[in-house]
Amino acid sequence: MGKISVLVGFVLLLFGNHLWARTITVCNTCEVKTIKEGVAVAADYDTLLIKKGTYREFNIQVNKPLTIIGENYPVIDGEDQGEIFTIVSNNVTIDGLYIINVGTSYTSDYAAIRVVKSENFLIQNMVLEKLFFGIYLEKCKNGEVYNNKVIGDAVDEYNSGNGIQLWYSQNIVVKNNIVQHVRDGIYLEFSDNITIENNISSDNLRYGLHFMFSNDDIYKNNTFENNGAGVAVMFSKRIKMLGNTFKKNWGAASFGLLLKEINDAEITGNSFEENTIGISIEGSNRINYSKNNFIKNGWAIKVRGACYTNTFIHNNFMYNSFDLAYNSNLNDNIFEENYWSNYTGYDLDRNGTGDIPYRPVKLFSYIVNRTPETIILLRSLFMDIIDFSEKVSPVFTPDELVDAKPLMKKIK
Amino acid sequence: MIKILKYSFYDLMRSRWSYVYFLFYLLLGFVLLFLNNELSKAVITLMNVIIVLVPLIGTIFGVMYYYNSKEFTELLLAQPIKRSSIFLGQYFGVAGSLTMSLVLGLGIPFALYGLFESNAIWDFSLLLITGAFLTLIFTAVAFNIALSNENRIKGFGYAVLAWLFLAVIYDGLFLMSLIVFEEYPLDSFSLVATMFNPIDLSRTLILLKLDISALLGYTGAIFKQFFGTNLGLVISICTLLLWTIIPVWRLGYVAKRKDF
Amino acid sequence: MIHVESLHKKFGKNEVLSGLELDIHQGGIFAILGPNGSGKTTLIKTILGMVIPNKGTISVMDSLVKNKWKYRQDINYLPQIANFPGNLKVRELIEMIKDIRQKPSEEQKLISLFGLEPFLDKKLSNLSGGTKQKVNIVLTFMFDSPLIILDEPTNGLDPLALIRLKELIAEEKARGKTFLITSHIMQFVEEVSDEVVYLLEGEIYFKGSIAELKIKTGQTNFEHAIAAISTHNKHD
Numbered sequence: 049m050g051k052i053s054v055l056v057g058f059v060l061l062l063f064g065n066h067l068w069a070r071t072i073t074v075c076n077t078c079e080v081k082t083i084k085e086g087v088a089v090a091a092d093y094d095t096l097l098i099k100k101g102t103y104r105e106f107n108i109q110v111n112k113p114l115t116i117i118g119e120n121y122p123v124i125d126g127e128d129q130g131e132i133f134t135i136v137s138n139n140v141t142i143d144g145l146y147i148i149n150v151g152t153s154y155t156s157d158y159a160a161i162r163v164v165k166s167e168n169f170l171i172q173n174m175v176l177e178k179l180f181f182g183i184y185l186e187k188c189k190n191g192e193v194y195n196n197k198v199i200g201d202a203v204d205e206y207n208s209g210n211g212i213q214l215w216y217s218q219n220i221v222v223k224n225n226i227v228q229h230v231r232d233g234i235y236l237e238f239s240d241n242i243t244i245e246n247n248i249s250s251d252n253l254r255y256g257l258h259f260m261f262s263n264d265d266i267y268k269n270n271t272f273e274n275n276g277a278g279v280a281v282m283f284s285k286r287i288k289m290l291g292n293t294f295k296k297n298w299g300a301a302s303f304g305l306l307l308k309e310i311n312d313a314e315i316t317g318n319s320f321e322e323n324t325i326g327i328s329i330e331g332s333n334r335i336n337y338s339k340n341n342f343i344k345n346g347w348a349i350k351v352r353g354a355c356y357t358n359t360f361i362h363n364n365f366m367y368n369s370f371d372l373a374y375n376s377n378l379n380d381n382i383f384e385e386n387y388w389s390n391y392t393g394y395d396l397d398r399n400g401t402g403d404i405p406y407r408p409v410k411l412f413s414y415i416v417n418r419t420p421e422t423i424i425l426l427r428s429l430f431m432d433i434i435d436f437s438e439k440v441s442p443v444f445t446p447d448e449l450v451d452a453k454p455l456m457k458k459i460k
Numbered sequence: 461m462i463k464i465l466k467y468s469f470y471d472l473m474r475s476r477w478s479y480v481y482f483l484f485y486l487l488l489g490f491v492l493l494f495l496n497n498e499l500s501k502a503v504i505t506l507m508n509v510i511i512v513l514v515p516l517i518g519t520i521f522g523v524m525y526y527y528n529s530k531e532f533t534e535l536l537l538a539q540p541i542k543r544s545s546i547f548l549g550q551y552f553g554v555a556g557s558l559t560m561s562l563v564l565g566l567g568i569p570f571a572l573y574g575l576f577e578s579n580a581i582w583d584f585s586l587l588l589i590t591g592a593f594l595t596l597i598f599t600a601v602a603f604n605i606a607l608s609n610e611n612r613i614k615g616f617g618y619a620v621l622a623w624l625f626l627a628v629i630y631d632g633l634f635l636m637s638l639i640v641f642e643e644y645p646l647d648s649f650s651l652v653a654t655m656f657n658p659i660d661l662s663r664t665l666i667l668l669k670l671d672i673s674a675l676l677g678y679t680g681a682i683f684k685q686f687f688g689t690n691l692g693l694v695i696s697i698c699t700l701l702l703w704t705i706i707p708v709w710r711l712g713y714v715a716k717r718k719d720f
Numbered sequence: 721m722i723h724v725e726s727l728h729k730k731f732g733k734n735e736v737l738s739g740l741e742l743d744i745h746q747g748g749i750f751a752i753l754g755p756n757g758s759g760k761t762t763l764i765k766t767i768l769g770m771v772i773p774n775k776g777t778i779s780v781m782d783s784l785v786k787n788k789w790k791y792r793q794d795i796n797y798l799p800q801i802a803n804f805p806g807n808l809k810v811r812e813l814i815e816m817i818k819d820i821r822q823k824p825s826e827e828q829k830l831i832s833l834f835g836l837e838p839f840l841d842k843k844l845s846n847l848s849g850g851t852k853q854k855v856n857i858v859l860t861f862m863f864d865s866p867l868i869i870l871d872e873p874t875n876g877l878d879p880l881a882l883i884r885l886k887e888l889i890a891e892e893k894a895r896g897k898t899f900l901i902t903s904h905i906m907q908f909v910e911e912v913s914d915e916v917v918y919l920l921e922g923e924i925y926f927k928g929s930i931a932e933l934k935i936k937t938g939q940t941n942f943e944h945a946i947a948a949i950s951t952h953n954k955h956d
Contacts, residue, residue, distance in 0.1 A: 298672070298673060299677075300678065302677075322673050324673050324676050324677040325677065344670075345673055346675070346677045347674065366500075366501075367501065367504060369670075369671045369673065370674065389501055415639070418639070419639050419646075420680075421646040421647055421649075421678070421683075422639070424651070424654055424660075424667075425631055425634065425635055425638075426671055427508065427511075427666075427667065427671070428511075428659075428660065428663055429511070429512050429627050429631065430629075430632050430635065431631070431635075433628070463820060471805060529805060531805060532804070535803070535804060535805075536820070537768070537769075537770045538768050539792060539817070539820050539821065540789055540791075540793040540820075541789060542789045719731070719772055
């Protein structure tokens with residue numbers, strides 16, 4: 049009984065706090081003129097309502113559960129002095145602020161909003177501009193990052209930061225954000241069980257999305273366009289990549305998706321369009337590729353290093369300059385029932401798959417690999433002739449690398 | 461010159477061969493669209509056809525027309541007409557009717573198939589422009605060859621040889637030299653070598669549209685500048701123009717000095 | 721009318737004209753004769769500007785012909801081999817030449833003179849050699865030009881057409897035209913020409929009237945006189 053009353057008392061106290069939560073208004077003419085001051089006077093679970101105006105503040109430490117809401121996007125101008133918000137408490141919500149001029153430093157990673165070792169936070173509807181790092185989640189759990197707009201002005205990789213960075217964090221949802229002109233749009237390191245959904249990451253210097261040593265994550269329905277390279281997934285396990293669009297990632301070392309030392313991943317329903325390389329694969333095993341569209345890429349898939357037991361089923365390969373290139377052995381990888389727009393075979397028995405196998409590796413892709421300048425002879429009659437003769441009697445390309453059942457119609 | 465052009469053009473318009481050529485393209489267009497069911501893919505296949513077949517047809521047709529209209533030419537030479545007008549008029553008559561067959565023959569099926577609502581229209585227009593250039597260039601080359609060879613068989617042989625060289629052999633030699641000298645920086649060499657062959661040049665022009673993603677995979681700075689900016693497009697088109705103007709100019713020059 | 725000065729022409733190594741000099745005054749019919757390969761056609765073609773001489777000058781009606789083309793407006797030329805674009809109909813060919821020359825023409829009279837009405841809508845490739853030659857003659861005579869050059873005009877003509885042609889020539893001559901004619905038919909030459917120009921090895925071997933030629937060779941027959949100068953030369 050005593051235990052219960054203590055518990056009830058505790059709950060009441062908790063609720064009471066909520067029930068009695070105040071709203072503190074911050075504005076230039078209010079009693080509370082700065083956010084810092086607001087945080088200082090607020091009690092736990094209070095709301096800070098920031099009115100429209102410009103607040104020249106930085107190093108705002110949020111050390112209690114608070115809801116900080118901006119009205120009509122008040123401007124928080126850091127004047128390049130340092131970090132703006134540092135959240136070190138659980139249950140913090142930040143909503144609707146316009147943060148500008150985050151300090152740039154070579155020694156510490158200043159962020160517009162940094163969350164440190166906290167849980168149950170919500171960062172939404174923020175606009176971040178002229179920043180170093182955008183939203184930096186450090187050893188956090190169970191948080192949500194929604195509907196934010198992060199627009200950097202990065203020019204060089206060495207002095208620019210990432211848009212949204214997760215470091216040693218878990219169970220975070222990053223959804224509906226727009227990230228542009230930073231180094232990596234979204235960066236994950238040692239972060240597990242993360243969901244990244246419906247974001248648009250474009251025009252970033254390095255990667256649209258970058259995974260390092262992160263497992264069991266899922267990213268879906270995002271768009272990665274015109275980044276230094278689309279998405280790099282490195283040294284991670286069990287990543288699900290569903291329904292994303294990788295577009296126009298152009299350049300000598302550019303790709304839509306890079307897989308490096310990745311195991312047991314699932315890549316389904318993505319669209320790779322007009323990238324120099326659709327997917328670049330290095331040392332990755334047991335990956336299922338299905339229902340992806342590879343459209344108008346330079347190379348749909350380029351494989352370096354050994355890769356085992358990957359399956360490519362029901363993908364569309366359309367109008368790529370090269371469908372597949374690799375420079376070592378492809379071991380027991382399966383290509384089956386894909387649609388290849390370059391396939392010239394026929395289907396006499398009308399079962400929907402071509403009667404002669406399709407060879408996705410062309411001799412010319414070998415030649416280009418060896419002497420890159422020969423790319424200029426792409427689609428020349430001479431190349432078509434030697435590719436054809438190679439197709440008829442393979443000498444350089446592996447005999448067993450075929451799609452034995454190429455589809456006659458593309459997969460919808 | 462306009463009069464001669466008009467007569468050559470009419471003469472060709474009533475000859476069976478223009479229709480064969482026109483119907484060939486018409487059929488090709490429909491078959492491609494029927495088989496591929498999609499504009500973008502048809503455009504790619506068409507590109508292969510255009511850079512190989514258009515020069516061949518231009519060459520053969522040019523040589524054939526020149527030899528067949530020899531009587532016409534001799535009749536005109538005794539008339540009060542400038543010599544260069546006679547030859548240029550005939551040349552533009554042939555090249556014009558060939559270009560028209562190409563544009564209409566391919567344009568009609570693609571237009572019926574909904575080209576104007578498709579975003580393949582730019583690729584397709586580029587193809588037709590390139591095709592027109594190739595027709596102009598190879599007809600001019602053919603006229604030059606025919607003008608320098610009285611013997612029909614010889615002239616025909618040289619013309620086909622010229623086509624074979626530019627369409628296939630040149631690229632073979634090109635590839636070989638790239639592989640042999642692969643330790644050296646080759647990007648300016650390969651761009652220059654492309655400029656010296658109108659077929660390669662046209663191909664590059666089309667690659668700029670269809671395969672830009674692959675072309676940008678190469679690291680060379682000159683390549684990057686050429687393919688990554690509008691420079692490539694401008695230079696290619698200017699060089700194609702030069703390729704058209706020089707044989708046409710030579711045609712006029714030689715014709716002025718020749719005995720008939 | 722025509723003035724040719726030290727005309728040289730080589731086809732490869734073969735020297736066809738070597739320093740030919742010729743003066744043809746206005747009015748009258750000049751027959752250019754000579755053995756095969758003596759340069760008759762080449763001479764005519766240089767005057768027309770179809771063959772370009774290596775050396776020497778030609779002027780027609782007091783203007784140099786080199787690189788010019790407008791003077792051909794004043795010349796009617798009947799080519800030796802009537803090669804026409806086969807695709808055209810006779811009517812279209814006549815219309816085309818009229819269109820090119822832009823001069824008043826009297827083709828109707830000539831068409832009925834040679835009985836060509838039934839052929840007007842036939843393609844040239846379907847005509848016989850003689851009919852083609854008649855078309856050729858119509859094309860040549862339908863314009864009113866001061867200089868008329870005929871290269872083997874009698875080729876393939878039937879006797880009636882030949883008579884018509886001779887009448888035509890006489891008629892035009894009466895109108896003060898100048899004629900240059902080559903022919904192998906000596907009887908025709910003797911009948912129509914006022915003066916003979918005999919070409920041999922690229923030079924003028926004889927120029928004068930038929931009577932003078934007969935006197936020079938001591939022959940009474942024109943044909944024999946021509947044969948005589950050829951053989952006479954060979955024995956030189």
